[in-house]
Structures are given as C-alpha cells and as structure tokens.
Amino acid sequence: MDRHAPPPEMAAGGDRLSKLDDEVLGHILSFLPAREAARASSLSSRWRHVFAAVHTVSMAETDADHPAIRGYVSPPYRRGLDPLAPPVFSAVVTTALLSRHRRRRHRPVPLRALRVDMTGYVRADSAAVDQWVSYAVQQAAADHGLEIDLRLGRPAICDRAYSLRDSATIPEDDDDDDDDNAEDEQHDNAADDDDEKQEARDRSPSPAKRARSHSPSSSDYDDDVASSDDEEVRGYTPVFRPWRPVHTIPSMLFSCAVLRSLALGSCGFALPATVALPSVETLVLSHVRGPASDVQRLVSGCPRLADLTLEACGAVTAVTILGGARLRRLAIRCCHRLAAVAVDASELHTFEYRGAVPRGRDFLTLHHGDAPRRRRGIACCHVDICGEEATSEEELTGLRLFLQLFADDATHLHLQSARLGAGADKDALASFPTFPNLRHLELWGSLPDDDAAAAAVTTVTTILNSTPGLEALTLVFHPRGDGGDADSYSQNELRDAHRLRYNPHAVLAAAAAGGAMVVPCLRSTVREINLVHYQGGMAQRSLAKFLLCNAPAIAELFCVSAEGPLFMLEQLKQELRGWLMNKSAKTCFR
Template sequence: MASASASPSPSPSGSRDRLSDLPDDVLGHILSFLPTKPAARAAALSRRWRHVFASVDSVSFEEQATARADDWNTPYHDDAQLEMKSVSTTLFKDVWSALLCRRHCAGFHVPLRRLRVAFNSCPGWNTRHVDQWLSYVLRHCRKELHLDLCFRLGPTCAQRTQDEWRTLSDWSWYELPRGLYSCTAMRSLCLSYCGLNLPAAINLPFLETLRLTGVDHGDSGTGIQRLIASCPCLVDLTLEANNKIQKVSILDKRLRRFTLWCCHGMKRVNIDASELMSLDYRGTVPPESLLSLHGTPEKIIPLCTVEICKLDYCMMAQHDTIKINTFFQEISNTQRLHLHHERIPYRYDFTGFPLFPNLTQLALQGGIQSPDGLRGILEQTPNLQVLWLLMEFPVDPYGKPEPPDEATFSVPCLQHRVREINMIHYHGDELQSMVARLLLRNALVLERLCVVFVKGSLQEQAGRKKEIERWVVAADAQQFFL
C-alpha cells in the first residue's frame, strides 16, 4: 500500500488536480483538438504545463476571407533592401512561431501529425514559405500525417476557373512539391486552388481521405484519376470545382464517402458502392448517365445529400426532368435524404419520380412554393418516420398557389408512419402556415414536434405557437417551440 507522502499534493482548495497528473504527451494530444493559438495559451497556464505545447501535434491557422481583399493587388517593397514582402505577414509569423515554439519547448524537432493553413489568397512570392513548411513537416512528421492546404478562400461556384485565374495572374498559383506524393505517412490530403504537379511515380499507400478543390491538373482529368488510382486505401473522396474533369472511375477500391460538388464538366462517375455510407452531390442538372453504382445489388446508401443549383425549376424543360428522375432513381435506396430544393419540387411534375422504399428520414431545405409539391414527395416515401423542413423565404414571380382541398390532402406515410416533424426558421407566412396546418392535421401518429421560430417579438411568437398547437391532432405528441 502506498504511503500518504507518495500521493500527489492536493490543490489549495483541497481537491486533487487529476488533469495535471496526466503525462505531457496525453495533455498535448488533448490540446491538439484546439486551434493553435488557444492551445498555446492553455499550455501557458502553469509551470507544470510549460513544456506541454511541444506535444501538441497539430498546427492550424486560417486567414479571414476578407482580411486583405485588395492587398494582393498592391504589393509593396522594403525601401532598404528592395525586397518584395509578404502581404500575409501575420499568417506566416503565426505558423513559424508555432513550429519554432514547439522545438524550443522540447529542445528538439517534435513530429507533427496535422498541418492546416488557409490563405485568403497566396501571391507567388509567398510560396517559398509554404515550401519550407512542407519540407519541415515531411522531414519531421509522425507515423500519420494530415495535410490541409487552401490557397484561396471564397464561394466555390463564384470562383473563376483554373485557366481564368492563371490568365489573371500567373504569380498566384502554387505548385506542390513532388516529394509530397511519396510520403508514406500521409493519411489525409486536402488541397484547394493549387497545381498538383504530379510526378511520374506516386506512392501514397496509406492515404484514406483525399479532397481536391479547384486544383490545376493540366489535362482533362487523367491526372486526378491517376492520383486516385495511386491510393489503394482511399475511403473518402471529395471532388469540388474541378471543371476540366469529365470522368472518374473508382472500381478498384471501396469508398465509404463520396462528394461531388460543382464539377460542372463531369459526365460519368463509376463507383464501387458496396460499402458506401454517404453520397453528396451539388451542381447543375446532372447528365442522365452521371452516376453508375456498382457492387452489391440493391445497395442501401445510409445518407444522400443533393442540391441542384443554377436552374429555375419553374421553367424546367422535359429532358431536364428526365435527367433528374434518372439521377434520383440511382440513389432511391437511401435511408436518409437531404434535398436542398430552392424552388424544387413545389412546381415539379412527379410523373416518373422514383419511389424511395427505404427512406426513413427526409430533410427538405428551401422556400415553400406549394403544398402540392410537398405532397408529391411524401407520396414517394411510404416508410418515412422523421421529416425536417428547413424553411427559407420563397421567391416566386408566378404568384401564390391556390390552397389545396384539405379534405383530399391525404398522405399514407403521414397518417401511419411519421413520428417526428421539425420545422426550422418558421416565420408563419401564408404558405408556411398552410403547409404546417396540412401536415399536422394529417400526422395521426406524431410523437414529437419541434418548431424553431425566426427572430421576432414575443407576442408574434406566442401567436404562432397557439396557432400551431390548434393544428396538432396527435394527442400524445410532445411539442417543443424555440
């Protein structure tokens, strides 16, 4: 039995400081979940924690999207040395300070596990710093390395294409060092608005996560395809704003998550979906043969997210309707669907729209145009249990729809299956009130109702609350108003 003198001394309050009893590497791992500056401040709390920052294995800094919106147009020089100086001085000082501070605390170079740096924009004369960071990290990384480099911030679809950026400014494009592609410790690689600069041989045997946003691969997509093919352990793939790429085939590996955002030139995606857990698509109306899911027949995908953008569904052509129906048919076995519809599907012809027999959770995000469109979707989800409506203000130049006959508004899943309804950003205009009334009067087995009001006076929200309470017919439904 240990003597009392061997026990850690209690704090002045009489309680034992169990947190400081932990070894430095454990404390450092805990602090690694914080951004770098808060982690450094936490490590300075006491003398016991003085060297803990050396065990923080993550360095993460990000410029604000509008921090220096015009600075890259007005570079300046040092009058004494006539040397072009960086307009990201603060960011560079922060990263170098974090790297050197870790070495100072430990007395030697401590391996890193994660490096994340995001520039508002990165002029060419700044890239020598990035080269030095990457050289340092690759020499002193741990058995696993997670790298996230973003060289331009801003909305994805609002960005210029890679060629337009090059034409605008040749010095604003960073080319990755080729040694990066032979780092066997790499586990995740996220790159935004830079040149891939692929070598002849790529060796990333343990890479699991790959995200490519607006990268310049110099061809019609063969470079990206070659990079994907060189990652045998890849399970999470994101392709975003890569307009040149037209075809991707991932049949030799089993992805668990696939994201395709704003790759408007994409014509064909072949995926082994036998272990796919999440599929996320955002873009214009997809080509009719965009998705081809292989593997286990009748594969059930747990989660699908779809956002069709840059299209007025009120003016949709018939061939676009066929394309969308074909796309949804490919994912009709999903269990959870998040559909950002803007104007779809409230003026949509549901002839040919597929049945979703396994769907239990549905989230619809966008402005409400007509209850008939909502009914059209719900009629295709016979086993729906949870419904989310993330409401937005509609913009409908075609006027207000006529209210449907409540006596004929009958949806089987509402009457027999739906047990939870959530309405977010409810402001109680005529259309939203009409939809809420029809849903709640038909939800006969409802167990939980949650309504989040938009900001307003207490009197207005109280009136909306009383109105909604009158519409609920399920006697045992628990109601939450926020």
C-alpha cells in the same frame, strides 16, 4: 488540519494537471488551435516547453492577420524595419512549427496533423508553403499516420445562385410556332438579361470580390479567363474574374507512405511519374487547378481511398474510382464540367451531389465488383440542384432517372433546389421514384408567398406518396427564394430575408382542398415534422396545415421561426399547436 491551508498537492508545488508528463499535456493541447496551445506556455515555467510535445498544428488566418484590415498602411518593403508591423501569417505558421524544437535535449514528438487555412496567399509565401509540406513529411508519425489540410483561399463553392423562374416566362413544350422567333427574342433581351445577371452577382459577392477584400495588393492577382467552351457545358456560364496566384504543391507529398488524409484547396500540384499514396483514406480537392488527368492519377494512386470530395474542380470531366478502392463516401459539389462518374459502390454508404441537373443514369455508373450486390446500398443521399429552377421535361426526366439509382436502398434523402420540391407535380415526375426504405426526408427550397398553395401541397404530396415508411419529415424554407449562402448576406439582410409575414385573417382554402388527399405515411408512420425558417406566409401555412391535420401519429413538432414581433410569434405557435391532431405531441419552438 487547518482548513485555510492549501491542499497537499498545491503545498508541494504545482497542480495535478501540471504534474502530468509532457507527452500527455501535448496531446491535450493538440486539440486546440496552435495559437491557443502556444498561450499555455505563459501559465508557468512548467508549461514553457510543453508546446514541443504538441503533435497537431492547426492555424487559420483571420481578418486580424491582414495588415490592411488592422490599419497598417506601411509599404511591404518597410514591414521588416517597423517594430509595430503585424507579423505575416506565413511567418507565424513557420514559427509555430519551429517552436516544437525548443527542447534541445529532446526530439519533438512526431507530427500527426498539419492544418493551415490561409486566405491571403501571395507569391512571396510560396517558399514558406513548400517548407511546411517538407517539414510535415519529414516529421510525420509513422505509427499514427499524417494528416495534411492546406487551404490557400476561401472562395465560394459555386457562383450559381438559386433563382426561381416565373411561370409566365416558362416556354410551353407544344408551342412550336415560337421556335422561329426564339433567336430574335433572345437577341433583343440580351442586354436586359446581362443587367439582371450583373445585379444578381452584385447582391451575392463573387469569390474574387471576397478575395480582393483580404489581399494586401491587387497586383498579386493573375487574370484567369475561363475557356469559352465552358459556356456550352450544361448551361453554365463562367464568370470572368481575377484569381489568386496558384501555388503548386511539391511532388514529394504524393509519395508519402504514411499520409492518411489529404485536403487541398485553391492550389495546384505537381505529380511525380508514379503517385504512391498507399495509406490515404480521405481525399478532399477543392478549387484545385490543373489538367483533369492529374486529378484522375491522384485518385487512382490512393488504393485505400474511402472518402472522396471534389469541389469546384472545373477541369475535371470524368472520374473513375474502381479497382482496389472501396469508397464509403463520395461528394461531388459544383464540378460543372463533370459529365461521367464511375465508382465501385460495393461499400458506398453516402453520396452527395451539388450542381446542375444530372443527365440521368449516364452521369453516375455504380459498379459492385465481382461479388454479388449487398442487400444495403447507398443509405444516405444528398441531391442539391443549384442555379435556376429545373422546369423543362428533359431536366425533370433526368432528375427522376438519377434519383432512381438510390430508390431501393436510401434511408435518408436530402433534396434541395431553388423551389421546394420543384417539378414533382409535372408530368416528368408524376411517377416519382418509390423509396421503400426511406425513413428521413429533407426538402430544401423556397416557397414564396405568390406561389399557389394548392400546388405546394400537391408537390409535397407527390413525394410523400413515394415514401411509404417515412418517419421524419424536414422542410427548410430558403429566404428570398434564392437560398444563397449565409456568407453572401449581411446580418441585416438575413434578418430581412427571414422576417415574418403572418396574416391571421387569411383563409387557407388550399389546405382544405388538399385535405381530401390521403397520404399513407402521414396517417401511419410519420412521427416527427420539422419546419425550419418558417415565415408564416400563405403557402407555408397552407402546407403546414395540410401536414399537421393529416398526421395523427405525429409525436414531435419542431419549428424554427423567422425573426419578428413576439405577439406574431405567439400567434404562429398557437396556430401550429391547434393544427396538431395529436394534442399530446411534444412541441419545440425557437
């Protein structure tokens, strides 16, 4: 046999992949974005009509899809006449759906999923969006079900940036004489507070600013002014800003019997008289517009609902998930007007909350049906307190009562706030709830250099004393003390926020004082410690020294350091290794 001759399959023409059936090739391409799957048609004539067998269409609008960003400045009424004009994103999505009908003799495969992430929605796209929804319902796969993920914007989840309160400005509870002058002082400092809030908003662009940077024309926006009643809701002050035009999802979608997963973002919906979604298991509502009753009707119309996510639904004040639904995961993020949640927790496994400090047990009511309570309840709990640091006794008491709901069954606890472990050393949280089954604890927050190291050690120690069986501890340090989203900063700002501040001559006396504290879980059960965004400040080093010097059972140390000089990174590595009691423990530094 000639060793230079092509393989038999190549000599016969084509390759092994091309010899597969169209349905198999279409299933493979369905895991790619629609643009990438469509490019496969240029491989050869064999792949020309393979896109018709794709059962999932996923498209996301990028900056390159915006005419203004691409440098195209012709007016909208001339785009159809200019051959160099970039295609409108809504037309690209429509073309992708119609391309599934390129084979005239064969019907397209049923549609399993339609995912569209559209940031530049304008009123002219309304008819196209309705056509997408109608097409997806008509072409839905009866045997596999249908997934629809429609996002008409990318606003930030919340405008409340993390912020620390200076200890000098925190009022004492027993200073009753200052109550008479509180109103005058507030009036005198109103202008200064407004300037500080405006400066904070300028550092962290609001969703409206990001939306305007992507929009073709500012005339496509409506001025939506929040109600003044929102200012009294849990300390949340709404931001007055222009919003995108709201698209209303047609009512036909909410009677689709084969719909299994539905995600709607930055839009409204027109519900029919009866909402019938018998197959929906996953429901995501983000920045939806409309009355609270519509959200409740939509949730109640999903009897098989197992996964519910509510993000920034400002009109929702109460949610009830009872009856036949058996939730396994519930996520509530920045629904600042939401005051009461009642849920059947018979099968609830994961609970996520982000927002202001909950009002204790009154915020969340867990029902367990007629059957006796299961031995294992909510195993994974995420609690994220956004906005200003919680310091008052009322807030800390409410947080303690809220955490008590998950204390008996939680195995994974995620606590995030402006300050790492804020309030754990105060009287309200002195009796921190005991988590007997907790195995993994994550503490997120800032630990500024001006914080007292002893207070940081005391705070973390108070929490660790309530976790007797802890095995893994993760500390994530926020940059700059605000912990804002990465999208709010440029790359240079992020690098500056995470720069190293290592002083090898500093005396870590606070850690030595904390060494007298005995933490049972550190001594016996903790096997893994993770430090993320470690900057080498005084408070962070003191806390790290206390943990590592009191954890003889540790087997693994993982540290992600901030950017800085290589010699400084090497010094931090050697210092952390020197604090390890178990010198044979596995270490990983990045």
